[in-house]
Amino acid sequence: MIDEPPSGPPRAPLRTSDVARASGYSVQQVRDLERLGVIPPATRSANGYRAYAAVHVHALRAYRGLAGAIGAVAARQLLTELRGQPIAEAAAAVTSVHVRLARERDEALRAQAALRAIQAEAALPDGERPDDAMTITELAAALGVRASTLRFWEQEGLVSPDRVTSLAARRYGVAAIREARIVAALRSSGYGIPAVRGIMGSLHGLGGIAHADRIPQGRLDRIAARSVALLHASADLAVVVSASASA
Known part of the structure; x- marks a missing residue:
């Protein structure tokens, strides 16, 4: 107060x-x-x-x-x-x-909207969900980040792609793409890597992203107080x- x-x-x-x-x-x-x-x-x-x-x-x-x-x-x-x-x-x-402060609020609102879109896709019947895998180059382009950023997120334990060749090329399936999208949304909202790691761990512990859109609300509340x-x-x-x- x-x-x-x-x-x-x-x-x-x-x-x-x-x-x-x-x-x-x-x-x-x-x-x-x-x-x-x-x-x-x-x-x-x-x-x-x-x-x-x-x-x-x-x-x-x-x-x-x-x-x-x-x-x-x-x-x-x-x-x-x-x-x-x-x-x-x-x-x-x-x-x-x-x-x-207005910019930070807009970032948090965009993250909330992105997380709600991810939730909506996850709730679709199996046949209606996107199921195409992506290469690291394709996913980086889709998220608007560098491939090196995705590799860094992997090193930090935030995203878990598959390895499919003897050269250890990365393949991002539905689960890994969803992880990367959540991380991208949180990072764009101003969350640091340690905070994102804790959030991702909480989501995994809860068994999914049913309440993921509530995460930016705490940031919005703090911005309002500021x-x-x-x-x-x-x-x-x-x-x-x-x-x-x-x-």
Whole structure:
């Protein structure tokens, strides 16, 4: 669950404790995030203490949402890069985050559709299922991948073709083609090889692909949560972008 930040940061000048209270971070976290470049360096008052402005609170709140959307490291990098950029460039950088999440969602939806198509074929009567075997070249062309990619998937235990000649040429029957199509769908949705290996093992353990289309749903749910986190950061990001552009 995403914590909603307190409303209305106090007016400048702010002490470290004021910024911590308004942003929801601890005093030490505020100092650490300043050191990491998440917020601009504080000015120093006549007595040497840090003096912050309201924009520091907005930057910290924006960081919380950005970290939930794209990860802490990428969030720190983005906020550092925003400082001093013209407003058009800064706004474009923030928009690119929304675009990235939308692209990931589209990839997950395509994977879900592909898995449902594979399920539908598997449910057909025996006489109506495609039963032609493929060579590695034919299957690679059908999936839009390189033959070397199929060999790599085989090495990783994701796809199991038959060997039919003394030269150990690969022959992909119906089961192997289905495995390769599932792997291709998952990889195009952003799943790494270890995750795909675990999913394929689960499918084999369950005895088939009856629930394979549910796999991308978890990714879609995570993308939705990240999108909400980005929405929470939007108002604070607008303040940061405007302040950076006018600095």
